[in-house]
Amino acid sequence: MTIELDHLMWGAASLEQGxxxxxxxxxxxxxxxxxxxGLGTCNALLSLGSAQYLEIIAPDPEQESTEFSRRLTxxxxxxxxxxxxxxxxxxxxxxxxxxxxxGVSGPRDTQRATPSGETLSWQLLFLHDHPxxxxxxxxxxxxxxxxxxxxxxxxxxxxRLIIRTSMAGELQALFAxxxxxxxxxxxAEDTLSAQILTSNGSVTLMSTEAALDAxx
Numbered sequence: 001m002t003i004e005l006d007h008l009m010w011g012a013a014s015l016e017q018g019x020x021x022x023x024x025x026x027x028x029x030x031x032x033x034x035x036x037x038g039l040g041t042c043n044a045l046l047s048l049g050s051a052q053y054l055e056i057i058a059p060d061p062e063q064e065s066t067e068f069s070r071r072l073t074x075x076x077x078x079x080x081x082x083x084x085x086x087x088x089x090x091x092x093x094x095x096x097x098x099x100x101x102x103g104v105s106g107p108r109d110t111q112r113a114t115p116s117g118e119t120l121s122w123q124l125l126f127l128h129d130h131p132x133x134x135x136x137x138x139x140x141x142x143x144x145x146x147x148x149x150x151x152x153x154x155x156x157x158x159x160r161l162i163i164r165t166s167m168a169g170e171l172q173a174l175f176a177x178x179x180x181x182x183x184x185x186x187x188a189e190d191t192l193s194a195q196i197l198t199s200n201g202s203v204t205l206m207s208t209e210a211a212l213d214a215x216x
Contacts, residue, residue: 003093003180005161006086006140007053007148008194010205011071011214012078018056019044021078025203026155026196033148034112035060039216040069045148046155048196051086053149054205071214079211080192082134083161085180090125090141096178103128107141120145126216132171134212135163135190137180156198164191 012018019030022044030044033055042060047053056078059069072081087093090107098104106125113119125139164187165171172184192207 003085003087003139003178005052005137005158005182006084007055008048008080008158008161008205009055009057009082009084009215010078011075011081011211012056012058013073013075015042015044015056015058015060018058018078022046022054022056022155025205026198027200028153028155030054030056030155031152032115034114035063036110036112037063038066040064040066041072045152047149047152048155048158049149051147051149052158053147053152054155054196055084055148057081068214068216071210075208075210075214077208080134080194080205080207081211082215083137083192084140085137085182086141087125087139088141090123090139093139093178094125097127100174100177102130106139131167132165132174133190134192134207134215135165135171135184136174137182138215156196156203159195159197159202162191162193162195164189164193166190 023029030046033043033045035042040063044056059073094104107123111121123141164185168184168186194205196203
């Protein structure tokens with residue numbers, strides 16, 4: 001089964017900053033999502049279509065800081081830090097990644113409470129011991145929870161995720177081996193960019209060096 005993009009992770013030093021910049025870009029206010037217990041973060045969400053969304057993620061002042069939240073705090077401006085791909089079989093994906101000598105963490109059961117009191121539950125899988133930083137996605141299975149794209153304010157339609165790296169051939173081969181549907185372009189520097197078509201025209205979100213290193 002082909003593994004497709006699920007959501008973009010856009011990091012900010014504070015949720016207020018991330019939401020303010022997003023509203024200027026898209027003309028739509030993001031919906032607060034909730035806190036991630038133990039991760040030290042909280043989020044707000046915007047839909048990018050029927051099955052994709054933008055997650056604005058930032059340190060949660062109500063939690064103790066973590067290495068990840070401290071990296072977000074250090075970001076001078078909001079930027080793409082990584083992306084998530086959807087898979088309905090994380091165990092098989094974990095085995096395939098381990099067979100290619102990648103470090104594997106998960107599948108991990110995760111949940112958060114929404115502002116309305118609903119509890120969302122899902123599973124996450126992370127790959128480590130690779131040089132691709134935030135260019136290589138983490139993986140999510142929403143299980144029986146409703147997908148966030150269906151219930152959050154629409155920012156626009158995701159037109160394209162662009163992955164550029166000097167390791168384009170290696171990364172594209174790894175994507176093919178794991179069944180990930182994403183294109184990689186050769187470039188001197190690592191970058192993630194997302195082109196989003198809004199009612200006011202096209203908006204491009206970009207990574208930075210610090211943001212690509214911030215991924216958990």
